[in-house]
Amino acid sequence: MIASSAGAVSLRRLLPAASFIGSADIGVSHITDRSTDCRPGSVFAALRGRTVDGIDYLDEAISNGACGVLTDRPITSTAVPQCVVSNSRIAYSEVCRALAGRPDQRLRVAGVTGTDGKTSVCSMIRKLLESCGQRCGQLGTVENYDGVCTETSTLTTDEPPKFWNSLSRMTSNRTTMAAVELSSQALDQYRVAGLQLDLAVVTGVTRDHLDYHGTPHAYAAAKGKIFGLVRKGGRAIINNDDPGSRDLFAKHNCGIDAITCSLDGPADLRATDLTSNKTGVRFTFQMADFAEQIQTELIGRHNVMNMLLAAAVAAEFGLAPEQIAAGLSKIKSPPGRLERIVAEPINVFVDYAHTPDALARVVDELKQITQGRLIVVFGAGGGRDADKRPLLGQAASNADLAIVTNDNPRNEHPQTIIEHILAGITSTTVEVRPDRCDAIRLALDAAVPGDCVLIAGKGHETYQEIGTRQISHNDAAFVRRYLSARHPATPITACA
Numbered sequence: 362m363i364a365s366s367a368g369a370v371s372l373r374r375l376l377p378a379a380s381f382i383g384s385a386d387i388g389v390s391h392i393t394d395r396s397t398d399c400r401p402g403s404v405f406a407a408l409r410g411r412t413v414d415g416i417d418y419l420d421e422a423i424s425n426g427a428c429g430v431l432t433d434r435p436i437t438s439t440a441v442p443q444c445v446v447s448n449s450r451i452a453y454s455e456v457c458r459a460l461a462g463r464p465d466q467r468l469r470v471a472g473v474t475g476t477d478g479k480t481s482v483c484s485m486i487r488k489l490l491e492s493c494g495q496r497c498g499q500l501g502t503v504e505n506y507d508g509v510c511t512e513t514s515t516l517t518t519d520e521p522p523k524f525w526n527s528l529s530r531m532t533s534n535r536t537t538m539a540a541v542e543l544s545s546q547a548l549d550q551y552r553v554a555g556l557q558l559d560l561a562v563v564t565g566v567t568r569d570h571l572d573y574h575g576t577p578h579a580y581a582a583a584k585g586k587i588f589g590l591v592r593k594g595g596r597a598i599i600n601n602d603d604p605g606s607r608d609l610f611a612k613h614n615c616g617i618d619a620i621t622c623s624l625d626g627p628a629d630l631r632a633t634d635l636t637s638n639k640t641g642v643r644f645t646f647q648m649a650d651f652a653e654q655i656q657t658e659l660i661g662r663h664n665v666m667n668m669l670l671a672a673a674v675a676a677e678f679g680l681a682p683e684q685i686a687a688g689l690s691k692i693k694s695p696p697g698r699l700e701r702i703v704a705e706p707i708n709v710f711v712d713y714a715h716t717p718d719a720l721a722r723v724v725d726e727l728k729q730i731t732q733g734r735l736i737v738v739f740g741a742g743g744g745r746d747a748d749k750r751p752l753l754g755q756a757a758s759n760a761d762l763a764i765v766t767n768d769n770p771r772n773e774h775p776q777t778i779i780e781h782i783l784a785g786i787t788s789t790t791v792e793v794r795p796d797r798c799d800a801i802r803l804a805l806d807a808a809v810p811g812d813c814v815l816i817a818g819k820g821h822e823t824y825q826e827i828g829t830r831q832i833s834h835n836d837a838a839f840v841r842r843y844l845s846a847r848h849p850a851t852p853i854t855a856c857a
């Protein structure tokens with residue numbers, strides 16, 4: 362829900378193409394799409410859902426006090442004033458934006474989309490800007506940060522009321538820049554319609570969420586909507602090494618220019634001479650005439666690409682190349698993104714890879730820097746894209762031992778999900794331990810000095826969703842607890 366502090370918004374003025382029934386105009390000072398959140402004076406945004414139609418809840422909204430409705434078709438069965446628009450989701454976001462005082466007009470905003478890497482890139486943008494004393498808000502999967510306070514988030518991209526309120530809080534805090542994650546579902550549902558981006562960043566487009574989008578084409582079309590949000594003079598920032606990103610830009614660019622980033626070929630920002638070992642990556646950062654060697658403790662080529670994308674945003678937001686290079690070498694991994702939990706005598710990483718592409722990449726990267734065996738613990742979420750499960754199995758096949766376990770089975774039978782994953786495993790030793798703690802214990806007990814354990818899929822998550830219950834669980838915390846209880850006297854170098 363969103364309430365205006367600045368007085369009522371006239372829907373006739375805000376939405377000139379709308380038609381009105383029962384009144385010449387509707388003044389809005391509070392709007393919500395949830396019938397249960399309506400209160401005296403609210404306007405109810407009746408949205409067509411995937412499971413139900415908001416219009417069916419209009420009576421409940423009215424009994425809670427709603428005195429107007431925003432709808433995409435005239436409703437004959439009601440006496441409350443109606444504002445009829447062609448797309449009620451777009452109009453809903455635009456009303457929330459107006460009620461929040463159009464905060465994007467007072468911010469420089471980078472929107473980040475892509476199958477993987479959104480949180481990583483947003484966090485890097487914020488860290489680079491903060492390293493130069495700038496205040497940058499960040500909205501995404503792990504947290505919503507308004508420049509002063511942070512709160513745990515529940516969605517990657519919030520629904521309109523919360524999204525616009527978060528941007529508004531940033532402007533109240535004199536935060537002048539923001540990095541916001543834009544999920545394919547949010548773009549498809551116009552959750553941020555009206556947002557004016559300075560920069561649209563694409564990390565990579567592979568596959569996910571086909572349960573929602575149906576086809577790769579529809580998935581890409583949803584992601585491609587990001588370019589339509591870019592304001593005049595704004596630009597795209599593209600991972601030029603990724604065919605999916607190049608294709609997305611080619612098909613949906615809306616006439617804007619792109620800044621390109623590459624580890625492999627010519628581009629506006631480049632990383633060359635990469636060398637990786639178990640302590641991190643060294644590379645030469647190049648931007649126009651500037652070149653400097655960077656040593657980072659982050660692992661993986663994908664993280665070097667994430668750094669380039671974040672560097673491109675920082676440069677557009679005014680940082681000098683020298684400042685960016687200094688900031689890049691200090692960046693640490695966000696929680697649960699190839700986060701090193703233990704460094705010696707075995708390496709243990711917790712990572713949020715939950716797509717086939719991400720898991721394949723991370724397995725490949727860790728394989729290259731591991732002297733001994735790579736042991737991977739992973740599963741797949743219930744109620745989400747079932748077709749990606751065998752592909753996750755295939756992606757883990759390059760490890761020396763794969764331990765298949767639960768990762769939020771939700772309302773599905775855990776064994777069914779595990780069977781789907783096992784169908785894709787081609788060439789490695791496999792164990793199955795549905796209980797995630799059992800699976801992690803098995804991996805840690807099997808590892809000998811020189812081995813690497815990768816615990817993938819849950820990253821920062823602090824729960825396991827089984828049925829409708831959420832059971833407290835955090836991979837990193839469990840590893841620390843188990844190792845210190847198992848070997849109280851063994852010198853384990855735990856990372857902060």
Ligand SMILES: CC(=O)N[C@H]1[C@@H](OP(=O)(O)OP(=O)(O)OC[C@H]2O[C@@H](n3ccc(=O)[nH]c3=O)[C@H](O)[C@@H]2O)O[C@H](CO)[C@@H](O)[C@@H]1O[C@H](C)C(=O)N[C@@H](C)C(=O)N[C@H](CCC(=O)O)C(=O)O
Pocket residue numbers: 394395396397407408409410411412413414415416418502515516517518519520544545546547550573
């Ligand atoms: C699958 C999905 O994205 N669903 C979103 C969609 O729900 P829906 O179309 O099923 O809506 P619905 O439940 O049928 O209800 C239709 C309308 O009736 C209203 N209603 C319904 C019942 C009632 O009692 N009263 C009432 O008013 C609802 O508020 C809604 O406006 O539209 C709703 C209203 O905008 C969203 O709340 C809902 O997102 C829910 C919260 C969700 O969990 N989404 C997830 C899957 C999501 O978006 N995840 C991405 C993650 C991407 C990533 O990082 O990988 C994200 O951005 O977080």
Ligand SMILES: Nc1ncnc2c1ncn2[C@@H]1O[C@H](COP(=O)(O)OP(=O)(O)OP(=O)(O)O)[C@@H](O)[C@H]1O
Pocket residue numbers: 475476477478479480481482502517542544564565663664666667697698699712713714715718719720722723820
């Ligand atoms: N640029 C990238 N390309 C491919 N994989 C990546 C990239 N960056 C990160 N990853 C992998 O994806 C995982 C998730 O990273 P991150 O949280 O940044 O992505 P995300 O897009 O925000 O994910 P989600 O949409 O689920 O919130 C990482 O833990 C890593 O395994």
Ligand SMILES: N[C@H](CCC[C@H](N)C(=O)O)C(=O)O
Pocket residue numbers: 517715741742743745768769818819822
């Ligand atoms: N551990 C997770 C990853 C979820 C990632 C999320 N962004 C999504 O797919 O909605 C799961 O599958 O439950």
